Each structure stands twice: as structure tokens, then as C-alpha cells.
Amino acid sequence: MELAVEARALGKRYGRAWALRDCALELPAGRIAALVGPNGAGKTTLLHLAVGLSRPDAGEVRVFGRDPRSVLADIGFVAQDTPLYRDFTAAELITMGGKLNRRRWDTALARERLARLGIPPDKPVGKLSGGQRAQVALALALAKRPRLLLLDEPIASLDPLARREFMQALMGAVADSETTVLLSSHLLADLERTCDYLVVLQASRVRLTGAVEELLDAHRTLVGPRAGSESVAGVAEVVRASHTERQSTLLVRRGAGPIDPLWTEHEVTLEDVVLAYLDDADARVSAAAWGVPA
Numbered sequence: 634m635e636l637a638v639e640a641r642a643l644g645k646r647y648g649r650a651w652a653l654r655d656c657a658l659e660l661p662a663g664r665i666a667a668l669v670g671p672n673g674a675g676k677t678t679l680l681h682l683a684v685g686l687s688r689p690d691a692g693e694v695r696v697f698g699r700d701p702r703s704v705l706a707d708i709g710f711v712a713q714d715t716p717l718y719r720d721f722t723a724a725e726l727i728t729m730g731g732k733l734n735r736r737r738w739d740t741a742l743a744r745e746r747l748a749r750l751g752i753p754p755d756k757p758v759g760k761l762s763g764g765q766r767a768q769v770a771l772a773l774a775l776a777k778r779p780r781l782l783l784l785d786e787p788i789a790s791l792d793p794l795a796r797r798e799f800m801q802a803l804m805g806a807v808a809d810s811e812t813t814v815l816l817s818s819h820l821l822a823d824l825e826r827t828c829d830y831l832v833v834l835q836a837s838r839v840r841l842t843g844a845v846e847e848l849l850d851a852h853r854t855l856v857g858p859r860a861g862s863e864s865v866a867g868v869a870e871v872v873r874a875s876h877t878e879r880q881s882t883l884l885v886r887r888g889a890g891p892i893d894p895l896w897t898e899h900e901v902t903l904e905d906v907v908l909a910y911l912d913d914a915d916a917r918v919s920a921a922a923w924g925v926p927a
């Protein structure tokens with residue numbers, strides 16, 4: 634199995650604080666991966682390391698088995714807030730991209746995409762809407778025909794319709810290619826429809842990673858009579874538990890064998906799994922820093 638992104642004990646520090654720590658990751662080529670986690674979890678830091686914009690302070694990251702800086706021609710990157718040269722028109726940016734990426738720049742692809750989306754070629758991109766600017770940034774990244782496409786919260790500022798259009802455009806564009814995508818976002822519902830791989834970061838660390846289908850299959854929500862800390866047959870791990878006076882709800886990782894029939898089993902969504910793995914570590918750290926009770 635070819636790995637598009639591989640991180641081993643990867644760490645990045647700003648001053649004394651680790652923005653990313655002990656990060657282990659193996660993203661198989663051909664996947665469309667969601668990178669999720671709360672604000673400040675380290676998502677941008679990881680993407681910047683993978684595109685060679687910053688250097689690790691510990692461990693290493695490889696892209697297609699090599700140092701990211703030696704495969705830049707194979708990586709497309711859409712940075713947070715799509716920072717384009719705002720005085721340039723989309724047509725000018727496409728021409729500029731062609732000059733910077735002589736090896737395999739697909740001008741026709743970019744022009745066709747933007748024409749289809751009704752984006753004017755002759756208007757400075759600073760005067761386009763946020764959604765249109767995001768589409769221009771995506772078209773430029775795709776024109777590079779990258780083997781790995783990294784996107785840092787590309788849809789955060791878009792309205793629901795523009796978000797859907799952006800995600801559809803992205804899926805359509807990568808469907809026929811071998812492109813691997815790693816996309817950071819807070820919008821779990823949008824990711825559930827489109828991504829087949831998940832990386833959850835929290836408080837600078839990887840909390841969970843794996844193929845979405847396998848993760849959904851491996852987890853269940855169980856509802857049953859109020860439980861204590863006793864183990865439940867067929868459960869490998871209780872990831873998160875909540876209780877009312879009479880009833881307990883557990884999000885669990887399944888073990889071998891059937892689940893105790895005392896419990897009602899429900900399938901989980903991607904959102905259920907992500908939220909269950911995000912514990913309150915951030916709140917505890919912040920409370921300590923502010924000197925208030927957690």
C-alpha cells in the first residue's frame with residue numbers, strides 16, 4: 634500500500650509550547666481524508682509540515698516516501714482563508730500559475746472549471762465573493778494536477794449552498810484522478826458525505842485515525858440500564874459514557890463476540906465518533922492557564 638502522507642513522532646514547537654506532538658499518521662494514497670479537531674488542535678501546523686512550509690522540531694513527515702520539499706510539484710495546497718493576490722483577476726492567476734508550474738499545468742482545466750461556475754475571468758479576485766474566491770483557489774490547486782491535495786478549512790466561510798458546491802466540485806475533480814486529499818474542517822456533516830478516511834487531532838496529538846467505514850463498523854452506541862464501571866460483554870472499550878438516573882448511553886469500540894443483549898445497539902455517525910473521542914482536555918488546559926476551576 635502506497636502512503637501519500639506518513640508521519641513518525643512528528644512534532645512542531647512554538648517557543649516552549651508544542652503545536653503538534655508525537656504525531657503518527659499513515660494516510661494511504663487515493664483516500665479523501667478529513668482532518669478534524671477543535672481550534673488550536675494542530676491541524677494547520679500538520680498541513681504546513683506536510684507541504685514543507687515549516688520544518689519539524691521532532692520526528693519526520695514524508696510525502697510519497699520523500700521529504701515534502703523534494704516533491705512540491707506533486708502537492709497542491711489551498712491555505713486557510715484562500716489568500717490569493719487580490720488585485721489579480723482569475724485569468725491572470727491562471728497564467729501566473731502556468732509560469733510557476735511549467736512541468737504539468739493544466740490551463741484548460743482551470744478555465745473550464747471557472748467558466749462552468751460562472752466566475753468572471755476579468756474581475757480582481759479581491760472583489761469576488763468568499764465562495765467564488767474559494768473556487769478560484771481550488772481551480773488553481775487542481776490545475777497543478779497534484780498527487781496530493783491539502784486544503785486548510787477551505788469551506789469555513791461559505792454558506793451551506795456554496796459549501797455543497799465546493800465539496801461537489803472537489804469530489805468531481807478528484808473522482809477520476811488518483812489524487813489523495815487531506816482536508817481540514819470543522820463541518821463534520823459535510824465531511825461525512827465526502828471523506829473516506831479520518832484523522833482526529835486534539836490538544837496537539839492524534840486521537841484517532843483510520844478508514845471511515847472501518848471506524849463506523851467498529852463503534853456502536855449502546856443504551857441500557859444505568860451502568861457502573863463493570864465491563865460489558867462484546868465491548869473492547871467504552872470511549873464515552875453519559876448517564877441519567879435510570880439509563881446509560883455508551884459510545885463503545887466493539888470487541889469480539891456479540892454485545893450483551895441487555896443493551897440496545899445503535900449504529901454511529903462519523904460525528905458521534907469524532908465527538909466521543911474529543912474529551913475535555915482543551916477545556917482543562919485553558920482553565921488551568923486562566924486560573925479558574927475546570
Ligand SMILES: Nc1ncnc2c1ncn2[C@@H]1O[C@H](COP(=O)(O)OP(=O)(O)OP(=O)(O)O)[C@@H](O)[C@H]1O
Nearest residue numbers: 647651652653670671672673674675676677678679
Ligand atoms: N506562528 C505561531 N506562533 C506561535 N504559536 C502558534 C503559531 N501557529 C500556531 N501556534 C499555536 O499552535 C497551536 C496549533 O495551532 P494550529 O493553527 O495548527 O491549530 P488548528 O487546529 O489549525 O486551529 P484552527 O482550527 O483554529 O485553525 C495553537 O495553540 C496555536 O496557538
